[in-house]
Amino acid sequence: MSIQTLFYIGGRLIKGLLVLFVIAIFNFFLIRAAPGDPAKVMAGEAGATDELFLQQLREQFGLDQPLYYQLWVYISNLVQFDMGETYRQQMPVFDLIMDRLPATLLLTGTAFVLSLVLGVLVGVIAASNHRKWIDSAISVAALVFYATPLFWLALMAVLLFSVFLGWLPAFGMETVGANFTGWDRFVDIAEHLVLPAMTLGLFFTAVYARMARTSMIETSRADFVKTAKAKGMKPSRVTFRHTLRNALLPVVTLAGLQAGQMIGGAVLTETVFAWPGIGRLMFEALFQRDYNLLLGVFFISSAMVVLFNLATDLIYCIVDPRIELAK
Amino acid sequence: MKKRLIQAVLAAAIPLASINVQAADPVYGGTMDVVVQPEPPSLMIGLYSNAPTQQVAGNIYEGLLRYDKDLNPQPLLATSWDTSEDGKTWTFHLKHGVTWHDGKPFTSADVVFSVDKFLRQTNARLRQSLQYVDSITAPDDYTVVFQLKQPFGPFIGLFETGTMPMIPKHIYEGTDYKTNPANHHPIGTGPFKFAEWKKGSYIHAVKNENYHVKGLPYLDDIYWHVIPDAASRSVAYETGKIDVLPGGSVENFDIPRLTALDNSCSTSDGWEYFSPHAWLWINNRNYPMSDKRFRQAIMYAMDRDFAKNALWNGYGKVAKGPVGSKTNFFNKDLPDYEYNPKKAKALLKEMGYDGTPVRLLPMPYGETWQRWAEAIRQNLAEVGIKTDMVSSDVAGWNQKISDWDFDLSFTYLYQYGDPALGVSRTYVSSNIAKGSPWNNAEGYSDPEVDKLFAEAATAYPDSKRQELYNEVQAKLVEDVPVAWLLELEFPTIYNCNVHNLIDSAIGVNDAFGTAWIEK
Numbered sequence: 001m002s003i004q005t006l007f008y009i010g011g012r013l014i015k016g017l018l019v020l021f022v023i024a025i026f027n028f029f030l031i032r033a034a035p036g037d038p039a040k041v042m043a044g045e046a047g048a049t050d051e052l053f054l055q056q057l058r059e060q061f062g063l064d065q066p067l068y069y070q071l072w073v074y075i076s077n078l079v080q081f082d083m084g085e086t087y088r089q090q091m092p093v094f095d096l097i098m099d100r101l102p103a104t105l106l107l108t109g110t111a112f113v114l115s116l117v118l119g120v121l122v123g124v125i126a127a128s129n130h131r132k133w134i135d136s137a138i139s140v141a142a143l144v145f146y147a148t149p150l151f152w153l154a155l156m157a158v159l160l161f162s163v164f165l166g167w168l169p170a171f172g173m174e175t176v177g178a179n180f181t182g183w184d185r186f187v188d189i190a191e192h193l194v195l196p197a198m199t200l201g202l203f204f205t206a207v208y209a210r211m212a213r214t215s216m217i218e219t220s221r222a223d224f225v226k227t228a229k230a231k232g233m234k235p236s237r238v239t240f241r242h243t244l245r246n247a248l249l250p251v252v253t254l255a256g257l258q259a260g261q262m263i264g265g266a267v268l269t270e271t272v273f274a275w276p277g278i279g280r281l282m283f284e285a286l287f288q289r290d291y292n293l294l295l296g297v298f299f300i301s302s303a304m305v306v307l308f309n310l311a312t313d314l315i316y317c318i319v320d321p322r323i324e325l326a327k
Numbered sequence: 328m329k330k331r332l333i334q335a336v337l338a339a340a341i342p343l344a345s346i347n348v349q350a351a352d353p354v355y356g357g358t359m360d361v362v363v364q365p366e367p368p369s370l371m372i373g374l375y376s377n378a379p380t381q382q383v384a385g386n387i388y389e390g391l392l393r394y395d396k397d398l399n400p401q402p403l404l405a406t407s408w409d410t411s412e413d414g415k416t417w418t419f420h421l422k423h424g425v426t427w428h429d430g431k432p433f434t435s436a437d438v439v440f441s442v443d444k445f446l447r448q449t450n451a452r453l454r455q456s457l458q459y460v461d462s463i464t465a466p467d468d469y470t471v472v473f474q475l476k477q478p479f480g481p482f483i484g485l486f487e488t489g490t491m492p493m494i495p496k497h498i499y500e501g502t503d504y505k506t507n508p509a510n511h512h513p514i515g516t517g518p519f520k521f522a523e524w525k526k527g528s529y530i531h532a533v534k535n536e537n538y539h540v541k542g543l544p545y546l547d548d549i550y551w552h553v554i555p556d557a558a559s560r561s562v563a564y565e566t567g568k569i570d571v572l573p574g575g576s577v578e579n580f581d582i583p584r585l586t587a588l589d590n591s592c593s594t595s596d597g598w599e600y601f602s603p604h605a606w607l608w609i610n611n612r613n614y615p616m617s618d619k620r621f622r623q624a625i626m627y628a629m630d631r632d633f634a635k636n637a638l639w640n641g642y643g644k645v646a647k648g649p650v651g652s653k654t655n656f657f658n659k660d661l662p663d664y665e666y667n668p669k670k671a672k673a674l675l676k677e678m679g680y681d682g683t684p685v686r687l688l689p690m691p692y693g694e695t696w697q698r699w700a701e702a703i704r705q706n707l708a709e710v711g712i713k714t715d716m717v718s719s720d721v722a723g724w725n726q727k728i729s730d731w732d733f734d735l736s737f738t739y740l741y742q743y744g745d746p747a748l749g750v751s752r753t754y755v756s757s758n759i760a761k762g763s764p765w766n767n768a769e770g771y772s773d774p775e776v777d778k779l780f781a782e783a784a785t786a787y788p789d790s791k792r793q794e795l796y797n798e799v800q801a802k803l804v805e806d807v808p809v810a811w812l813l814e815l816e817f818p819t820i821y822n823c824n825v826h827n828l829i830d831s832a833i834g835v836n837d838a839f840g841t842a843w844i845e846k
Contacts, residue, residue: 036722042368042377043451044725044764051762053451060505088368089526090510100527158562170562174528176550177358274554274563276527284365284555289722 009310016306018297027298028071031291032182037259038087039063045106061087061291074295083299084292086285093296097278101300103173103275107269108262110193111201116255117200119208120248126209127216128239138209145206154199154272168195171274196273204258208251215247222246248319256312260305265298282321355545357844360826361571361835362560363530363551370521370530371510372492373441374449380837381489382550382573386838387428388515389493391419392486393831394792396599398485398655398744401831404433404493404516404539405471407789414478420773421469425539427495427561428521435465436665440496447653449504456485456748458784473579478787481745487600487833488517490743513580518544518840528553537839545843557693561585565814570825570844574598574817579695582640585820587772592823593615594644595816597834602651602749603817605739607703607810612770616685616734619677622807625735627671628710635813636648638699642818646811648804649750653814656796658784661804671710684713688728688736693723696737699812728764739815744832747784754808755780772807 028202039057058064062073078082083093126138145153162170169175170193180188219225220243229239278297285293316323363382369375372384391405400408405419421433425433438629445465446453459479464472475482485491493516498509513521516539519532530551534544552569556558561581563569565588574597577585586593607625613623631645644652647661687707689700704714714735727733742749752758752765756772776799819835821828824845831837 026392030583034722035726038722040725040729040764041722044721050451050454052454052758054762090369090505096526103527156559158559162566163562166566170566170568171554171559172528172552176360176552177531186384189381268430271555272559274528274552274556274559276553280527280555287720287722 005112005314009314012310012313016303016310019306020302023302024075024299025071025082027295027302028074031289032067032219032292034071034289035084035108036190036289037063038291041288042047042088052186054326057087058062078299083296086293087290088285088288088293093292096281096294097295097300100278100281101263102274104263106189106195107196107200107277108266110197111204111266112255112258112262115201115208115258119205120212120244120251121301122205123212124210124216124239126213127220128240130217133214139188139213142206142209145202146210150199150273151268154269156291157195157270158200163311168192170195173276196266196269196275199273200269207254207308211251212247215250216225216243219243219247245319249316252312252319253314256315257310260308262308263301263304330463351636353369353545353826353841353843354846355843357545357547357846359546359571359839359842359844360569361539361549361551362554362563362569362571362573362576364553364560364576364752365374365555366527367530370513372489372513372515373445373494373503374510375427376450376452376489381833383532384513384515385488385494385833385836386532386549386840387517387521388488389515389838390488390491391421392483392488393479393837394484394744395485395525396596396832398484398653398832400486405486408483410483413841415475417473417475417482419471419473421471421486422539423469425516426537427497427516428535429495429498430537431495431497432493432514433493434468435471435841436468437493437496439465441494442491445494445499445504450490452743452748453485453490455752456481471510475817477785479747479785480783480787480789480792481655481747484596484744484748487838488838489833508619515651518838519546519549522548522804525796532838534829536724538784544838544840549839550586552692557581560776568823570822571593571828571835572656572820574819577820578693579638579640582658582818582820586818590823591820592825593818593820594829595818597819597829597832599653600744600832601741602650602653603688603739603741603815604646604651604749605737605812605815606646607812608733608736608738608769609807609809610731610734610769612731613734615678615680615683617676618680619806621680623664624674624680625707625712625810626807627674628706628712629810629812630666631668631807631812632708634699634702638695638702639813640817640818642816644814645815646814648800649754649809650746650796651742651799651814654750655745656793657788658797658800660797661800664804668706670708675711680719682711682713684715685734686717688717688719688724688794690737690739691719693725708718725764727763728768731768731770732762735810737812738764747780751780754803769808771806773802776802776806803805 001300038061041055042057043054062070062125065135075078086096091098099303126135129135137185161168173189173192175188225238225242263278266277267283270277270280271283282294363379365379367379367383370380370384371378372388389404391403392400393403404422404425407418408419408708410417410631411825421435427433439672444618447457459475460473460478461476462474466472498514499507517806518535520535522531523534531548533548534546538544554563557578560572561577564572564585585591609616609622611617635641635643635645650657664755664837687700687704691695707714728736740749753767755767755777756769758767759770762768779799786795787790818830826843826845827841829835830841
């Protein structure tokens with residue numbers, strides 16, 4: 001890696017930090033703009049309270065302080081990598097997020113790889129069979145999955161594979177109480193992963209397939225592809241070395257966007273499949289007005305977006321060496 | 328059209344009688360899988376008194392007494408109790424040989440600490456009642472004496488696990504209760520011991536081999552599963568992964584389907600102590616709700632039987648007034664507000680209602696409440712009251728009620744077996760204060776009602792209380808400070824192989840000590 005590239009990365013990281021700082025302040029005010037009081041939500045679950053109890057809770061959460069002071073506490077803690085404590089679980093926010101992060105990354109990562117590989121492959125097949133029945137079939141299927149709401153698809157998949165056929169578990173990440181280890185545990189988790197990963201991945205598979213198909217068809221009309229064909233190169237080599245590599249750029253852009261959403265983007269899937277991940281944590285924190293937890297998840301998600309944007313730009317250079325990094 | 332809809336719904340509702348199982352001898356062993364919704368914030372029952380916490384922690388912690396389905400006190404950690412002639416001195420005799428999960432003995436010092444120190448500081452609901460208690464003393468290791476300032480009728484009803492749980496003194500004394508590390512590993516005296524909590528997935532409790540009731544519990548362990556989506560909870564039960572769906576954990580429209588499954592049982596028992604009472608808040612402060620005739624018109628306009636049959640699958644009971652029929656001191660002779668749109672229209676005409684629209688807040692607790700709001704809205708429209716629906720999430724809804732920023736709003740609250748604990752709080756004028764959605768949010772104020780409730784709480788004996796409560800109920804039913812809807816029942820659905828699941832007035836919130844699973 002050249003010095004120039006390293007400088008570029010360093011510059012982008014510093015800019016990223018500034019962006020994160022601004023986002024953190026913005027998030028703080030955004031959340032406070034919603035009506036509601038975390039103390040009251042919590043007391044409400046008990047169905048009875050008095051002013052003393054509410055006051056105790058607010059003091060405990062630091063909500064009795066003026067807003068600017070709360071902001072100051074939040075930012076100064078954040079700079080020291082301290083995200084505070086959750087109101088509800090009484091745990092450090094960072095610990096809770098780290099506790100739930102592996103589950104989410106496993107789910108979104110699997111869905112990401114699955115949709116990218118499958119999507120591009122299907123797109124290439126469709127483009128290679130342009131205007132044949134297989135192309136139409138793929139296009140129609142892609143359109144259907146593109147348009148189907150995620151939660152509906154999830155519920156239908158559960159109905160078919162768990163209730164009627166009984167092949168796959170309907171919820172959770174592991175068989176509770178089975179205490180599997182090693183290979184058995186791997187298989188168990190994999191079985192639990194199939195439905196949520198499929199559900200989450202299908203939408204992006206459809207998007208990648210459509211994108212790859214269009215881009216392939218366009219590129220295959222380019223002069224250099226014609227030349228390659230004319231000099232008698234094997235069709236498969238033309239498709240993968242010449243056409244695909246050039247057609248991949250828009251797909252990379254989109255993949256960067258999807259990767260950035262890997263942390264917060266699985267709320268629905270995690271909820272329907274009771275997958276113990278971050279998306280659900282965020283969703284619940286929102287309804288409970290658990291400000292600290294919510295801010296923590298927002299912060300980690302925005303950090304991921306910044307990182308993946310940078311990674312996407314670097315990958316551009318690898319896919320297409322003609323692209324240079326601006327200084 | 329509407330009539331046909333009702334018939335269709337009734338026809339679809341499956342007969343509710345649960346299947347009678349033959350009495351068999353309990354067997355030991357087995358794991359029970361239960362749903363808990365939502366995930367509890369903590370299992371430290373002395374700090375958190377919400378339903379999901381109690382549902383799990385009710386197996387770990389215990390109170391001095393339990394209550395049967397008719398709300399009669401039964402021994403638990405206290406074997407017997409007696410009261411002085413004037414009803415002011417209560418003596419409890421504790422069970423010998425009870426140990427905490429860490430092996431330390433449970434004694435009267437724990438009781439005094441739990442009630443006088445810990446819960447007085449942390450439990451808002453108990454604190455209200457403890458103001459009648461002058462002193463709590465322990466003459467010896469197995470005797471506790473409560474000295475009251477004056478007789479307090481509901482006193483003997485305060486001792487269930489959720490209201491007055493026993494907290495280990497040797498762990499909590501002299502510490503900051505809220506940050507004590509033991510909060511993450513609860514220690515109680517109950518039939519099950521805390522084992523593991525995988526946040527977002529499940530809570531695991533295992534059999535307490537040294538439980539103080541010989542021969543119990545039957546089960547080896549219990550898992551409470553956290554499944555955030557209502558439809559997924561139904562599926563989990565359908566696929567046999569879950570044995571017990573506690574009341575309220577699935578949407579009402581799924582209940583007929585789930586109870587019709589093979590080997591599926593259901594019961595509406597186990598809510599007697601709470602007796603959840605649903606009503607419409609009516610903001611008495613503003614026109615047109617400030618007119619009694621308008622509030623009465625609302626009562627006549629609502630088809631509550633329809634709501635019960637169509638939205639609640641026939642479970643529950645149309646509420647007659649402020650006190651539920653299963654709560655003590657219910658007045659049986661109250662007049663009915665039958666469904667009578669004509670009468671409602673006449674009342675509105677008499678008061679000269681000018682058609683001012685009113686805002687209606689549905690309860691953000693799921694689909695049933697949304698549909699109920701739509702049904703009521705239609706009822707009101709039929710008598711000429713126009714409503715605007717104002718929707719929000721739980722936090723926003725709480726805020727609106729506590730800021731008095733509503734005209735009509737759904738709610739339901741627990742009654743805790745006695746009007747002095749769960750009813751008077753909604754109607755006495757000393758409870759009018761912004762900032763809480765569980766006090767007298769409607770702003771109703773009547774000196775006579777205040778006086779009757781105050782006298783009834785401390786009157787002695789019970790026959791005197793009954794008289795006073797009868798009077799105040801009659802008065803409230805005439806004034807309609809809020810529009811009572813239903814006495815709710817949330818059926819618990821469970822695999823028929825599970826026996827003895829619910830054997831007290833707090834249902835699934837009590838310990839599953841006597842529950843057993845047929846092999």
